[in-house]
Amino acid sequence: MWAIARTELKKTLQDKGLWFWTFILPIIFIVGFVAIFSGTEDVEFKELVTQIIPGYTVMFSFYIMISIVIAFVKDRDRGMVARIASTPLSIRDYFIGKWIPFMVIVLLQIAVLFTFGVIVYDLPLGDPLALVILSFILAFLTTGWGMAMAVLVKTENMGLALTQVIALGGALLGGLWMPVEVMPDVMQTISRFLPQYWALEGYKEIMLNGGGIGDIWLSLFILLIAGAAGGILAMLAYPHYLKQSRS
Template structure:
């Protein structure tokens, strides 16, 4: 199990393209949109940075699902899944070994982007414990859904397309690009069914209002339950995934 995790983490660190999508591009977006909207008269600078920085952090966190799909599909096509299944390693150990490196990567991504916001944009952090727990919950749902998609989809292209729908569609409807309050009422209703909405509102409550864990428990519960649902789907569809693996 830990050998799988170490191998996957090593491959992740060596993937320069992944580092670009995970860190460089989000920072470019944050800098650009803070500069564009910093002159907005109807909102304070603090309100702008607490909307944009967490918003784009959440959006780009979902793109880790593309990397997860690619890794699992390659393992299936190369027969790695079938070979591992013939060893004493259980499906839970296999999933855990694959899941841990991506969980770490998302947490590092969140830490880097928020640190950038603190240093460059004076982003307030609020309660550190609440911020850490919410970030863990965000990383859990992103990787949980990534595991499910990686096992369910048949091709890399299908996984990439679905990830873009989830990431960009969720960003639009979940209020990551603009405050939900500015949207029509029916869109606001849809937003409340999306994890992006609950993650962003949790971050804004912590950063702007100084909320602690007890104040954002609903946000945490939604993200954790949704992430557990993704993990459950991954386990449910694993036999079919294994059946399609090359021997």
């Protein structure tokens, strides 16, 4: 398991596209949108940065699914999965070994973007324990969904397209691009069924209102259930994924 995790982490960190999607592009978006909306009347700068920075952090955390899909599809098409299946390594250990590096990358992404927000825009972080737990569960969610998608899609392009739908569609409907309060009533109702909404609400509660774990328990619960659903789906779909692997 740990050998798989080390190999996957080393291989993934060598992907230049990963660095662009994970760190460079989110910072460009944050800088651009803060500059655009910082002159807006009746909007406090603190509220602005606690909408934009956590919002784009949540949105771009979903792009880790692209890297997960690519890793799994390549293992399948190269016959790596079939060879691993013939060893004593269990399905659980295989998934955990593949999952850990992507968890680390998402957590690193969140830490970098929030640190950038603190240094450049004086972003208030609030309760550190609540912030860490929420970030960990967000990473669990995005990687869990990525694992499920990776064993279900047939091609990398299909995974890329679905990631765009989930990331961009969830950002639009989940209130990551604009406050939910200014959205039409129908969209406000839809947003409450999306994990992106609950992730952002949790971050805003911590950063704006000084909330703790007890104040964001509903966000934590919903994200945890959604992430677990992705992981369970990935495990259930593994036999189908294995059948598609070249021997």
